[in-house]
Amino acid sequence: MYPIETASVNTLIIYFAHTPSVKVSALIANAAEKIKQQLPAVTDLIPAYTSLLVCYDLLKIDAAQLRLQLEQILQNLELDSLPANSGKLLEIPVYYSTETGIDLLPLAKAKNLSVEEVIALHCGQEYRVAAIGFAPGFAYLGDLPEALAQARHSTPRLSVPAGSVAIANRQTAVYPLTSPGGWHLIGRTTTAMFDRSLPSLCPVKMGDRVRFYSISKEQFLDQGGQLKQEAV
Structure with missing residues (x-):
């Protein structure tokens, strides 16, 4: 059984694992969906890498009752098998190049790969949304192939253009805003990746899937892409 602890007067937190993984993220997303469907007294659900914060209406249910209902859902959850294709799939076109990706060539050299091999590896699989944070719409995607894993820069850049596709350690992401x-x-x-017209402000949620595919410079420009913005 997954531990459930009191976080505040009207929140409980469920712990699913000690370390994050794609499987754990999918499990949390599955649990959140079932809780949302079955427990109307729950007012909000906030997923993280290994836990789920459950906010509830004190006028509709108390902590003891909610804990029992959550335990029932979690017991059944362990019997569920999560399909590999669960969650919405978002396909993202990327113009991979040294003019849009200042680290593409240095990364390839550091990993003893060609630029083409880096692109093929990055496009070669689906990623799961493990969490959304840092900035509105910043979706942490995993797991990146081990062959591409690279620690973050020791000194962050002051300005990264919106739409930049990036990697760090075993994760990849798209910068939703210039930051x-x-x-x-x-x-x-x-x-x-940040859209004010969407209720959630982001086209994906935790547990959804993302796949990248390569496009040409011409296609990128036709889609409204900008080359004047540079990372500094």
């Missing part, structure tokens, strides 16, 4: 950042930049996309 400071220490990840390795390998390309850029026109896909908006």
